[in-house]
Amino acid sequence: MPIRQPLLAGACALCLAAVSACSLAEGVLDEGEPTPVLIAVPDWPGGQANAAVAAYVLEEELGIPVERFEADQAAAWDALGDGSIQAILEDWGALPEKAELYVERKEYVVDAGALGITGHVGWYVPRAFAEEYPEALDWHHLNDFTDQLGGQLLQGDPRFATRDEAIIEDLGLDLRPRSAGSEDALVEEIHRADAYDIPLLTYFWEPHWLSSQVDLAEVELPGYYPRIELRKYLNAEFAADGGDAAAFLRNFSWTAQDQNAVAGLIAHEGLTPAAAAERWVTEHPDTVASWLRG
Numbered sequence: 001m002p003i004r005q006p007l008l009a010g011a012c013a014l015c016l017a018a019v020s021a022c023s024l025a026e027g028v029l030d031e032g033e034p035t036p037v038l039i040a041v042p043d044w045p046g047g048q049a050n051a052a053v054a055a056y057v058l059e060e061e062l063g064i065p066v067e068r069f070e071a072d073q074a075a076a077w078d079a080l081g082d083g084s085i086q087a088i089l090e091d092w093g094a095l096p097e098k099a100e101l102y103v104e105r106k107e108y109v110v111d112a113g114a115l116g117i118t119g120h121v122g123w124y125v126p127r128a129f130a131e132e133y134p135e136a137l138d139w140h141h142l143n144d145f146t147d148q149l150g151g152q153l154l155q156g157d158p159r160f161a162t163r164d165e166a167i168i169e170d171l172g173l174d175l176r177p178r179s180a181g182s183e184d185a186l187v188e189e190i191h192r193a194d195a196y197d198i199p200l201l202t203y204f205w206e207p208h209w210l211s212s213q214v215d216l217a218e219v220e221l222p223g224y225y226p227r228i229e230l231r232k233y234l235n236a237e238f239a240a241d242g243g244d245a246a247a248f249l250r251n252f253s254w255t256a257q258d259q260n261a262v263a264g265l266i267a268h269e270g271l272t273p274a275a276a277a278e279r280w281v282t283e284h285p286d287t288v289a290s291w292l293r294g
Contacts, residue, residue: 036065037238037245038085040076043157044183045263046207050089050115052273053262054252056281057288064245072159074098081108086238087249091231092119094161103233110239112232116253121162121205121225122218123153126194130217137219143174145199152178154202156186164203167224175201187267190214207256209264251291258284 037058041051055066069076069085077098079085093099102109125136133148135141151174153164158179168175180186186202187210193200194214204216232249239246258280265276281288 034064036067037087037242037249038067038069038079040080040085040088041068041070042073042076042090043070045209045267046117046259047090048266048273049259049262049276050252052266052277053254053280054087054089054249056274056277057248057252057291058245060278060281061288061292062244062248077102077109080233080235081106083108083235083237086235086242086246087112088233089249089252090115090117091233093228093231099233108236109233110236112234112239112250114253115230115232117207117230117256117259119206119228119230121203123221124202124204124216124218125149126190126197126200127215127217128194128197129199137217139171139173139219139221142201142219143172146174148199149175149201150199152176152201154186154189154200155179156183156203157181162203163224167221171222177203184267190216207260207263209260209267212260212264213268248291253291254287258287 039051039055041048051068055068058064058066069079071079073088073091073095076085076088077095080088081098081102091099099109103111130137133145136145153168153175155162155164155177156179158181162177164177167173168177180189186204190200190202190204190210191214192198193202201219202216204210232252234242234246234249239250242249262276262280265271265279266273269276271279
């Protein structure tokens with residue numbers, strides 16, 4: 001997410017040392033057995049949906065095994081740079097120093113193109129509240145509604161870095177951030193506010209599967225959270241020598257609606273990522289064929 005990276009890098013990158021010793025150029029673990037493709041899996045549903053569908057196509061359509069690397073964005077970038085993993089499928093541009101280091105300076109990583117989705121973070125209120133108080137959608141008037149909004153800006157996982165404290169200070173707003181504790185808890189509070197017409201000001205982002213269930217209206221902020229073209233990145237050695245797997249991951253792109261459908265199956269309906277991916281792939285054969293043809 002746009003500034004969605006957890007502040008604390010996971011220690012799980014250490015467990016990949018043995019994997020990184022495998023040469024991608026060799027292309028096999030044992031004779032005739034393809035080398036697994038290691039894909040970064042972030043901890044938000046949209047990113048999990050990308051990885052689930054890409055993994056399903058690699059395994060079921062191309063016969064290439066996949067291993068998932070669950071980590072925050074900083075650890076994923078470092079693992080991509082040293083060859084421990086081969087792909088990041090959703091980057092929000094939140095760590096430009098990592099891209100500059102690995103893509104531009106060291107050339108250990110290559111840009112694999114757009115994911116096909118534009119990401120955006122912002123502040124939102126329930127649509128019903130916005131219709132009753134349209135002035136609340138202009139930040140200049142937010143202080144007129146802080147009592148109704150409880151003087152709070154709701155946030156999600158406290159590990160996610162945001163710009164909200166700086167925005168509140170810069171704009172002179174009588175607000176304080178309050179963490180819901182997790183993304184799931186954030187979604188639950190937004191659902192509750194929508195169902196019971198409770199005034200709420202919340203940090204949120206697009207794409208997100210919740211947008212198909214809850215109608216939120218965005219507060220106009222002066223450019224703090226720009227819209228971002230989400231991009232994919234591959235380890236440079238894998239990009240050159242990864243054959244069909246690398247070609248497919250370059251071609252992999254879809255819409256926010258597609259991603260939200262799979263993310264909703266995982267986060268809202270309780271399907272496993274593999275089951276959600278299987279359902280979506282089965283229902284979209286033409287899209288999958290275009291990835292494989294391209």
